[in-house]
Amino acid sequence: MEPLGRAETPNENPSRDVSYVDTYVLTRTGHEVSGQTPISSFERLIEDLPEQPASQVSWSVKGEIDPHGRHFLRLSVQAVPVLECQRCLQPLPWPVDAENRLRIVKSEADLDDEGSQDTEAEDMVERIVGSPRLDVLELVEDEIILGLPYVPKHDVCPSLPEALATQEPEPDEAEPSPFAVLNQLKKD
Incomplete structure (x- = not known):
């Protein structure tokens, strides 16, 4: 059995354990690699977020080949990063449960070339x-x-008084509809 590849991080950040895989071996053999990683290990993700609880990110990557001989990775990710609501500025746990199918291509040139030739909806998958x-x-x-989300916010902010949270905004009847004004111009 060929190794899927597991390595330690380069010397610049020895505290972060990183899993590396050979995409060609993984897809050819159909193996799956999975794990749980502390959310604090994802530096780009948490750099602008509020302090994160000690939670885990569950993930798996499975290689597969379709009947046409194309190679794919099936990526599955479950995480609950804590964001900041842009209305009330309170913590907002945001569940992420993502499944993505990535087509493996051999070169950067194939990223663009194959994209223009594929027309089937199934072929509209992300390529790496x-x-x-x-x-x-x-x-x-x-x-x-x-x-x-680009602008995270609660459906109903927990810090709002209950009366404001459930109150429907009333339409302003003093302002005429722009279409009513146009209709008046048409009649004149």
């Missing part, structure tokens, strides 16, 4: 360049970041 040393945690971190 295959590598004998793919940083799985970087791929997981990217998937979590893509799952975060």
Whole structure:
């Protein structure tokens, strides 16, 4: 059995354990690599977020080949980063449960060339360049970041008084509809 590849981090950050996989071996054999990693290990993710609780990110990467001989990675990620609500500025746990299928291509040129030739809806999957040393945690971190909202906010902020949270805004009837004004111009 060929090694899937597991390595320690380069010397600049020895405290972070990073899993590397050979995408070609993983897809050819159909193996799966999975794990749990503390959310604090994902530096790009948490750099602008509030302090994170000691939670784990669960992830798995499975290699597969379709009937046409194309290589894919199936990435699954579950995490609950804590964001800051932009209305009330209170903590907002945001569950991320993502599943993504990534097509492995051989070169950067294939990223663009194959994209123009594929027309089937199934072929509209994200592509990445295959590598004998793919940083799985970087791929997981990217998937979590893509799952975060641009402007996070509670559906109903917990710090709002209950009367304000349930009160429906009343339409302002003093202001005429712009279409009513146009209709008046049409009649004149």
